[in-house]
Amino acid sequence: MTPEEDVVVVGAGTSGAPLAARLADAGRRVLLLEAGADHVHFPADLRDAARMAAAVPGHPANWDLTGVLTEELTFPVPRGRVAGGSSALNGGYFVRGTRADLDGWAAAGNDLWSYDAVLPAFVRLEADREYGDRPGHGADGPVPVRRPRPGHPLADALGAAAAELGAPDEPDKNAGGPPGWGPVPLNVAGGVRVNTAMAYLSPRRGHPGLTVRGGVHVRRVLVEGGRAVGVETADGVVRAHEVVLSAGAVGSPQLLLLSGIGPADDLRALGLDVVADVPGVGADYTDHPDVYVTWRPARRLPMPRDLHPLHGVLNATADGSAVPGDLEVLPWLKPFSRVVAPRTSAGAARVLRRPRATLRALRGASLHRLLDTARRRDDLFLGVALQREDSRGRLTLTGPDPGVQPRLEYRYLSTDSDRRRMREGVRLAAELLRTAAMAPLVAERTGLPDDVLASDRELDRWVRRSLATAVHLAGTARMGPDSDPGAVVDQHLRVRGVEGLRVVDTSVMPTVTSRGPAATAVAIGERAAELMTG
Numbered sequence: 001m002t003p004e005e006d007v008v009v010v011g012a013g014t015s016g017a018p019l020a021a022r023l024a025d026a027g028r029r030v031l032l033l034e035a036g037a038d039h040v041h042f043p044a045d046l047r048d049a050a051r052m053a054a055a056v057p058g059h060p061a062n063w064d065l066t067g068v069l070t071e072e073l074t075f076p077v078p079r080g081r082v083a084g085g086s087s088a089l090n091g092g093y094f095v096r097g098t099r100a101d102l103d104g105w106a107a108a109g110n111d112l113w114s115y116d117a118v119l120p121a122f123v124r125l126e127a128d129r130e131y132g133d134r135p136g137h138g139a140d141g142p143v144p145v146r147r148p149r150p151g152h153p154l155a156d157a158l159g160a161a162a163a164e165l166g167a168p169d170e171p172d173k174n175a176g177g178p179p180g181w182g183p184v185p186l187n188v189a190g191g192v193r194v195n196t197a198m199a200y201l202s203p204r205r206g207h208p209g210l211t212v213r214g215g216v217h218v219r220r221v222l223v224e225g226g227r228a229v230g231v232e233t234a235d236g237v238v239r240a241h242e243v244v245l246s247a248g249a250v251g252s253p254q255l256l257l258l259s260g261i262g263p264a265d266d267l268r269a270l271g272l273d274v275v276a277d278v279p280g281v282g283a284d285y286t287d288h289p290d291v292y293v294t295w296r297p298a299r300r301l302p303m304p305r306d307l308h309p310l311h312g313v314l315n316a317t318a319d320g321s322a323v324p325g326d327l328e329v330l331p332w333l334k335p336f337s338r339v340v341a342p343r344t345s346a347g348a349a350r351v352l353r354r355p356r357a358t359l360r361a362l363r364g365a366s367l368h369r370l371l372d373t374a375r376r377r378d379d380l381f382l383g384v385a386l387q388r389e390d391s392r393g394r395l396t397l398t399g400p401d402p403g404v405q406p407r408l409e410y411r412y413l414s415t416d417s418d419r420r421r422m423r424e425g426v427r428l429a430a431e432l433l434r435t436a437a438m439a440p441l442v443a444e445r446t447g448l449p450d451d452v453l454a455s456d457r458e459l460d461r462w463v464r465r466s467l468a469t470a471v472h473l474a475g476t477a478r479m480g481p482d483s484d485p486g487a488v489v490d491q492h493l494r495v496r497g498v499e500g501l502r503v504v505d506t507s508v509m510p511t512v513t514s515r516g517p518a519a520t521a522v523a524i525g526e527r528a529a530e531l532m533t534g
Helices: 016-025 099-107 115-125 153-164 196-204 248-258 264-269 356-360 368-377 416-434 450-454 456-466 518-533
Strands: 004-010 030-034 065-070 073-077 126-128 143-145 181-183 210-214 218-224 227-233 236-245 289-297 312-316 327-331 380-386 394-396 407-409 442-446 501-503
Touching: 004 016, 004 227, 004 248, 016 030, 016 196, 016 210, 016 518, 030 236, 099 115, 115 126, 115 518, 153 181, 153 312, 153 416, 196 210, 218 236, 218 248, 236 248, 248 394, 289 416, 289 456, 312 416, 327 416, 380 416, 416 442, 416 450, 416 456, 450 456
Parallel strands: 004 030, 004 236, 030 210, 065 407, 126 143, 236 501
Antiparallel strands: 065 073, 181 312, 218 227, 227 236, 289 380, 289 442, 312 327, 327 380, 394 407
């Protein structure tokens, strides 16, 4: 490693890869450090967009974390440990944050992050097959954006069912229109999940201003005289004029805390020297809690090998909600081939098919019968997510060892408003299954009896038992003005109290976007490069 770089970026993930690439294009000398493998040619299990193989616990490309969703329920939290980060593991859902989301950030004192301010980054990053020639879209960017074609009987029936319920048509989920039903934009081309390492780093192999090193474990940021001067790794020290943490919404705040940047009392209690007292690090993150409504098809549906499980999505607004699109119903045309098991007997599973060994591990669980039935019958799922929660989570260190994961305490559904809106989302999914459009395809709803659906109290219990997480962590080091005591970075993404240090990933979102955060995470990398070089 060279003795000093212009910029060292920690994490070659969904935001870090675009950031490093654009900084190198602008003439900066960038060293990009990734804890996982830096693949020149990605293996098949990471390329196949119809599978989420790396989300399986124990996969080498997965940090394999655990989150505490409620007091009684822990759950796997897969995060990317590979160049490309979580964009190499996820389902390929590539929907921008909405105008309401980003303008909400701006209204909170971050005017550089309004929808109109970030729109050029969204345009620059994409090569949109369907809408690339239209205003507000890009045709020549590094990330391919494709929408599934109509014609599958279930996809068409679901679209008709949404219309039957009065949902607006939203053919372009990335156009900033009102929430409704429409096809899911995917960062998928030819069945390949195009992660940010493939999109941004592969074309720049050999670029004189960009060095990528995989398998480098960063332990902490080095701060001298109030300024970040580099990072300490398991193999030594890397010095740089500027340090950027792009290690994700778990890794970046963990590194801040290990570096003595965070709530002073908490750091002292762990025996860590306090470099900067920044109370907001890890203090109040947001995510998308979700559950799964299962149903049995009345007849066998076509499921060709190249059919992507995600096709259309319904975004809706709960009664009385101030933010549009705070509910999402995401049907799956077929199961993702992945295994992510809950870690308590009462937990829910983000699973469609699982080996018998995994089912045996759930013996005695109330959920076991549902999962076993779903596997044997090939039941299908409607994912139901609360896209703008009022509950807030907390990330804390459990000790000073960088090799020990932090505690992720989600505190899901801890407010009446969250529980009410989640009930509304589940009932909306059930209504979809009861429409005339879906009647020829639905034999029965499984796992959610009518009497439970009709009772607020019993439905709350069912939701709590069946709860999962969309793994859309955000806000663990959120941006905000000086007047916001919980803000960790300013809107230039500079860490408060330490010069020469920034955070660039979903950690900085003031609140998680009301659509999946992947597309916005790429835009954060693009926008940060503008702010650092403009």
